[in-house]
Amino acid sequence: MVTLRNVGLRYGSGPEVLRGLDLDLAPGSFHFLTGRSGAGKSSLLSLLHLSQRPSRGLMAMFGKDVNEVPRRQVPAMRRRVGVVFQDFRLLDHLSAAENVALPLRLAGRLPAADIRNYVAEMMAWVGLTDKTDARPPTLSGGEKQRVAIARAVIGGPRLLLADEPTGNVDREMGERLMTLFVKLNGLGTTVLIATHDPALPTRFAYPVLRLEDGRLDADQPAAAPA
Numbered sequence: 001m002v003t004l005r006n007v008g009l010r011y012g013s014g015p016e017v018l019r020g021l022d023l024d025l026a027p028g029s030f031h032f033l034t035g036r037s038g039a040g041k042s043s044l045l046s047l048l049h050l051s052q053r054p055s056r057g058l059m060a061m062f063g064k065d066v067n068e069v070p071r072r073q074v075p076a077m078r079r080r081v082g083v084v085f086q087d088f089r090l091l092d093h094l095s096a097a098e099n100v101a102l103p104l105r106l107a108g109r110l111p112a113a114d115i116r117n118y119v120a121e122m123m124a125w126v127g128l129t130d131k132t133d134a135r136p137p138t139l140s141g142g143e144k145q146r147v148a149i150a151r152a153v154i155g156g157p158r159l160l161l162a163d164e165p166t167g168n169v170d171r172e173m174g175e176r177l178m179t180l181f182v183k184l185n186g187l188g189t190t191v192l193i194a195t196h197d198p199a200l201p202t203r204f205a206y207p208v209l210r211l212e213d214g215r216l217d218a219d220q221p222a223a224a225p226a
């Protein structure tokens with residue numbers, strides 16, 4: 001699904017923020033990504049979301065070397081990736097439900113009535129049925145986060161990247177959102193979750209990738225998920 005070999009990333013002419021990363025994410029795998037603030041977690045996710053290209057090394061996704069993918073094909077590749085950004089990146093002029101519906105609208109494969117049903121189901125799952133028509137600026141941080149998560153998962157992405165997806169919600173909602181990721185993973189989606197929360201890898205026994213000063217250090221895979 002994802003292969004990195006000796007990948008480095010620098011912003012402009014700055015220092016390398018990711019250095020010599022080797023990583024394999026097998027199809028259907030589930031990993032946590034941890035590391036101190038500034039270690040490079042968001043930068044690694046931005047590489048995997050094709051928002052940045054490696055400054056060096058080899059990066060392959062979905063069996064293709066990303067350096068050889070023409071720019072015009074990047075949006076189609078990106079549509080297979082669901083992403084929850086740390087700063088949510090919702091569209092403020094659309095309602096919560098319209099934000100969630102976006103990936104299905106862009107894919108253009110489903111009739112409007114089906115999209116409405118899926119969106120309603122997803123809004124209920126993340127506990128936001130009463131916020132369907134609300135615009136993002138009127139939502140709390142945790143509510144925005146849940147809209148962002150619903151939008152990331154609704155299209156059944158092949159790869160889900162989530163940056164601190166439980167950072168703004170209480171423990172109970174955090175568990176519920178994790179259950180959503182686990183279910184999605186059960187349907188075949190490869191999942192990578194960046195988190196500061198030490199409780200998550202303890203509660204959900206998936207392997208942990210640790211970033212330290214731009215370098216990756218993988219724990220032994222856990223025996224079995226919770």
Ligand SMILES: Nc1ncnc2c1ncn2[C@@H]1O[C@H](COP(=O)(O)OP(=O)(O)OP(=O)(O)O)[C@@H](O)[C@H]1O
Nearest residue numbers: 011014017035036037038039040041042043044086
């Ligand atoms: N757009 C950018 N331009 C220049 N430097 C950047 C940019 N984005 C991140 N960096 C730098 O890259 C390094 C890694 O940042 P990154 O956001 O990837 O870390 P992180 O592990 O996600 O941190 P946090 O847990 O605080 O979100 C930091 O030194 C940061 O200052």
